[in-house]
Amino acid sequence: MLDPRLLRNELDYVKTQLARRNFSLDAEAYRELEEQRKQLQIETQELQNERNTRSRDIGQAKARGEDIQPLLDAVQDLGEQMKAAETRLADEQSRLQQIQLGLPNILDDSVPDGKDEQANLEISRWGEPPPFDFPARDHVDLGTQLSGMDFELGAKIASARFVVLQGNIARLQRALIQFMLDTHIVEHGYRECYVPFLVNAASLQGTGQLPKFEQDLFRVDNDPPFYLIPTAEVPVTNIVRDVIVDAQQMPLKYVCHTPCFRSEAGAYGRDVRGMIRQHQFEKVELVQIVRHEDSQEAHEELTGHAESILQKLGLPYRKVLLCAGDTGFSSARTYDLEVWLPGQGQYREISSCSNFTDFQARRLQARWRNPETGKPELVHTLNGSGLAAGRTLIAVLENYQTREGHVVIPEVLRPYMGGLTILQ
RNA sequence: GGAGAGGUGGCUGAGUGGUCGAAAGCGGCGGUCUUGAAAACCGUUGAGGGUUUGUAGCCCUCCCAGGGUUCGAAUCCCUGCCUCUCCGCCA
Known part of the structure; x- marks a missing residue:
């Protein structure tokens, strides 16, 4: 939510700002x-x-x-x-x-103009796409051949856009999650948490998914209704709803692994093959609650934490600053990290790191007490995937494949795989 | 699922329907004392909103939430939510 005083006193400014998003006020x-x-x-x-x-x-x-x-x-x-x-x-x-x-957040000045992902600004690249001297398989072929990834089984048990993983592929996904959690806890100073996967409407309104984006969510028929979380951002950020955080506790840094559920309404034709776009996927999420003057720096830091996972895994990626039209409703500024997928021959989003400034905080009534004034002030909230585990699994399979269709296990994951070095 | 108890300010905890936004204690902040600290003592200390150039004044709202009774509700009535205790069941 935007500051009601700003809407009252600087309405034309707000109108101009929102026009950057093609939002007409x-x-x-x-x-x-x-x-x-x-x-x-x-x-x-x-x-x-x-x-x-x-x-x-x-x-x-x-x-x-x-x-x-x-x-x-x-x-x-x-x-x-x-x-x-x-x-x-x-x-x-x-x-x-x-x-x-229903009004989206005001964009940061540094966000480039543009109406869709075509206008996103590439900031940096890390790593080189692996130089295969054979035709790269995609993860569906690799997973099927290694007999541990079954989409028909997912469809039988649930529907399209679900998958069943088994054996070492299931274990590999779990290894990725453990590796990510351990890294963020030990090296980056995040606090691990475990949260409800079903949330109430107030929580979703707090982070901005409701009232506008109900069609993206799975609703559970309860009175009052529950919703399956589309991301851990929702339950984790709501930890500070209606809270005045002590100054000494700032910043709060949480890391949380959860499944995520998205109806993908409006994406019927897109990414129908494979694990790219599923109704259910695993994700490790980073959330930070910071003082307003710290959020820019925190945004860079948090994005760096997500990047470090890709680097440790040796996965080539690029960092993109989203343009005005592609930046999400609640975000003032978003970096996407896009990992190289040899099976598709392109970079695909694997993490999205956003600074929400005080937009979510105002909906959440999430504040901290500034010792200088003694008064409660709105916090700034940030989050980012660190990383989407399903897509990271895909990226590992495709980037570490061999001519034979086997998959070499990245060094950092081997301790989590009982020392296994290759899937075959 | 059955039976009972309860939800008041950061915490504990009072509150015959009438200046109660709320006693008291703890905690926090400021001060006195002290070489410094502790103790003691004094003072201060909820949140949101409106009006306004205003962190001045004035005013409104909030004692779990939503309704109701009343000139007037933290206090009475109804509904819901949540918490706790006991029994049953269960991972």
């Missing part, structure tokens, strides 16, 4: 609603004030043993008026709030 309509709100709120509060004053007088008169009937008569229809005003104000405020909840 009807400034005139908003201004009108805001004007009505102001009138209604003043009116309502005046009526409440009168009610309070008169009730106090009645109390005092009664205590003195006076006849209070005339006073009671005088306030006869005050209550009605006040209730009516309160109702109108509540309606008006909820109308405004609905609009506010």
Whole structure:
């Protein structure tokens, strides 16, 4: 959510900023609603004030043993008026709030213009695509040949976009997850956590998935409904919902492995082959809760933590700064890390690292107490995949394949694989 | 699933329907004392919002949430959520 004061005082600025995302804000309509709100709120509060004053007088008169009937008569229809005003104000405020909840974050100045991924800005490349002297197989062929990756079985048990992994391929995915968690805990100072995979609507509104993106989520038929988490970002960031964090505890750094569930509505034709786009996948997520003046630096640091996993695994990747049109709803600035997939002959997203500034914090009422002012201030929230384990598994299989269709296990994973060096 | 108890400020914990946003204690902050610290003592200390150039003043809201009764609700009534205890069941 954007600062309501900013919307009130600098509406044209907001409109210009949001236009970068191709989001069109009807400034005139908003201004009108805001004007009505102001009138209604003043009116309502005046009526409440009168009610309070008169009730106090009645109390005092009664205590003195006076006849209070005339006073009671005088306030006869005050209550009605006040209730009516309160109702109108509540309606008006909820109308405004609905609009506010639908407005995306304001982009950082450094975000390049552009409407889609074509305009993303490549920042850096690391590693070289492996120089195979044979035609590269994709992970579906490799996985099938190694007999541990079965999409038909996934479809039988659940539906399309599910997979069953078995044997050493299943173990390899688990090894990747363990390796990532250990690295972030030991080397990068994150705190591991375990969280609910089903969350309530308030949590999803806090991080920005609701009310606007319900079609991307799986809803569980419960009253009130639960939703399967689309990312650990949701439960982990909600740790600080309605919390005022002590200054000494800042920054908070969490790492969390969870399955993620996405309906992929609107992506029916895309990436239908293989494990690239599944309804369920494993991910290790990094979340940071920081002071506002630290979030830029934290964004670089967190992205670096995700990069270090790719580097330790020896996977070639590039780092991309997303353009205005490609940056997510809640984010002010996002880096994508794209890993080289020999089977596709292209770089594909394996991590997305975002600075949400105070956008989520305002929805979450997530604050910290600034010792300098003694007052609560909104935190800044950040997160990034460190990394998407399913896609990392794919990347390992494809980049470490041999002519025979075997897969060499990267050094750093061998301790997690009981010393195994090759899948065959 | 059955039976019972309860949800008040950072924490503990009071609160006959009438200046209660709320006693007291702890904690925090500031000060006195001290070479320094501790102890003691004094003071101070919730959050959100409106108006406004305003971190000034004035005002509104908030004692789990949502309704209701009343001139007036932390206090009374209803519903929901959550927590705790016991029994049953279960990983």
